[in-house]
Amino acid sequence: MNHDDSDNRAGRPFRLLVTGGGTGGHTYPALTAVRTLQARLAVTRRAVEVLWVGTAAGLEARVAAAEGIAFAEVATGKIRRSANPLKMVSPANVKDMGRVPLGVAQARSIVAAFRPDVVLSTGGYVAVPIGLAAKMCRRPLVVHEQTVRLGLANRVLARGASCVAVSAESTLGLLPEAAKATAVVTGNPVRPEVLAGNASKAVEALGWHGFARHLPTVYVTGGAQGAQQINTIIRDSLPWLLERANVVHQCGPKNVEALGAYAASLPAELTARYHLTGFVGPELPDVLALADVVVSRSGAGTLAELTALGKAAVFVPLASAAGNEQAHNARHLADAGAAVALLGEVSAQTLQEALGPLLSDDTKRRAIAERARAHGRPDAAERLVDALLKAASKG
Numbered sequence: 001m002n003h004d005d006s007d008n009r010a011g012r013p014f015r016l017l018v019t020g021g022g023t024g025g026h027t028y029p030a031l032t033a034v035r036t037l038q039a040r041l042a043v044t045r046r047a048v049e050v051l052w053v054g055t056a057a058g059l060e061a062r063v064a065a066a067e068g069i070a071f072a073e074v075a076t077g078k079i080r081r082s083a084n085p086l087k088m089v090s091p092a093n094v095k096d097m098g099r100v101p102l103g104v105a106q107a108r109s110i111v112a113a114f115r116p117d118v119v120l121s122t123g124g125y126v127a128v129p130i131g132l133a134a135k136m137c138r139r140p141l142v143v144h145e146q147t148v149r150l151g152l153a154n155r156v157l158a159r160g161a162s163c164v165a166v167s168a169e170s171t172l173g174l175l176p177e178a179a180k181a182t183a184v185v186t187g188n189p190v191r192p193e194v195l196a197g198n199a200s201k202a203v204e205a206l207g208w209h210g211f212a213r214h215l216p217t218v219y220v221t222g223g224a225q226g227a228q229q230i231n232t233i234i235r236d237s238l239p240w241l242l243e244r245a246n247v248v249h250q251c252g253p254k255n256v257e258a259l260g261a262y263a264a265s266l267p268a269e270l271t272a273r274y275h276l277t278g279f280v281g282p283e284l285p286d287v288l289a290l291a292d293v294v295v296s297r298s299g300a301g302t303l304a305e306l307t308a309l310g311k312a313a314v315f316v317p318l319a320s321a322a323g324n325e326q327a328h329n330a331r332h333l334a335d336a337g338a339a340v341a342l343l344g345e346v347s348a349q350t351l352q353e354a355l356g357p358l359l360s361d362d363t364k365r366r367a368i369a370e371r372a373r374a375h376g377r378p379d380a381a382e383r384l385v386d387a388l389l390k391a392a393s394k395g
Contacts, residue, residue, distance in 0.1 A: 016048060020144075022126055054073065111134055143163070168375075187376075188303070340358070
């Protein structure tokens with residue numbers, strides 16, 4: 001960095017180039033970091049110019065457009081992983097690998113033109129071209145890893161990064177030697193609105209007339225589309241569950257009719273305690289605040305939110321998640337006594353065995369919730385912004 005460059009910094013906007021996406025797990029932590037950086041620098045009246053680089057078909061393009069963030073597209077190739085190395089050499093993989101040099105060339109021209117103060121990569125295969133281009137253009141690169149184990153894209157980029165920000169202490173030992181010296185534990189950024197829920201508003205927001213105040217509340221979610229596996233074990237457990245708890249079940253829009261018809265066949269006093277919904281919208285923070293126990297998948301974003309809130313949870317990991325990361329995430333917390341993980345075959349019976357003690361024993365439930373909170377990092381976005389500003393100042 002020459003002397004003139006640093007002198008000009010004070011008067012010009014701070015430039016952040018963001019890459020990462022494909023899924024919400026990579027996209028939303030990046031968005032939270034952008035918002036937090038903007039708020040931090042607004043205090044010093046310094047503007048932030050953000051350019052998000054990704055694929056036009058990815059979630060990141062839609063999120064950037066909705067947030068009014070400038071977006072640039074690069075060609076990229078998705079590597080379809082397989083336990084069998086021969087299957088990795090598939091026509092689709094060979095074709096996509098051929099797109100990587102084009103993506104890197106495009107990325108290099110984008111980075112050279114934008115001249116970011118720092119580049120943030122939150123992973124996903126879309127991040128590789130920009131991460132490599134940052135290195136070529138000698139721009140500081142901060143790699144953020146959401147999961148306990150390093151994702152494929154971040155493993156490629158970690159060696160050349162100015163800083164590797166991880167979400168869990170246990171990830172530090174898994175880093176390449178070259179990355180360990182620059183590593184920092186930030187946690188996984190959580191949207192601030194998720195942490196600001198109000199339990200007393202939830203029942204009213206849901207229009208829930210049959211809510212039983214003397215019983216604990218279970219929030220069941222399988223993500224935006226719902227999860228067939230979770231929906232099935234909840235349906236098969238419903239009479240048992242509704243005798244012991246209120247249940248908010250976010251089941252995915254396509255599953256409401258069938259589950260609603262089944263619930264209607266139950267005794268009316270039980271059905272009244274069951275709030276079935278295809279999708280939970282702006283009321284999500286209030287629903288999370290109301291929940292005593294959460295039954296869900298164990299993606300990195302979900303773990304970050306539930307530990308930041310200090311919630312007792314029963315995790316049903318998605319078996320097909322890349323690198324089996326959801327099982328690793330769930331086991332990581334379960335081993336610490338900070339959650340219950342249902343690994344392997346999951347049935348109504350195993351769910352009931354896991355939920356029963358949490359619903360009947362307040363002390364046990366609170367102990368798990370407190371251990372979950374000890375793993376939470378509600379200030380993760382602020383820590384990640386610290387890492388970005390530090391990397392930029394050395395750039």
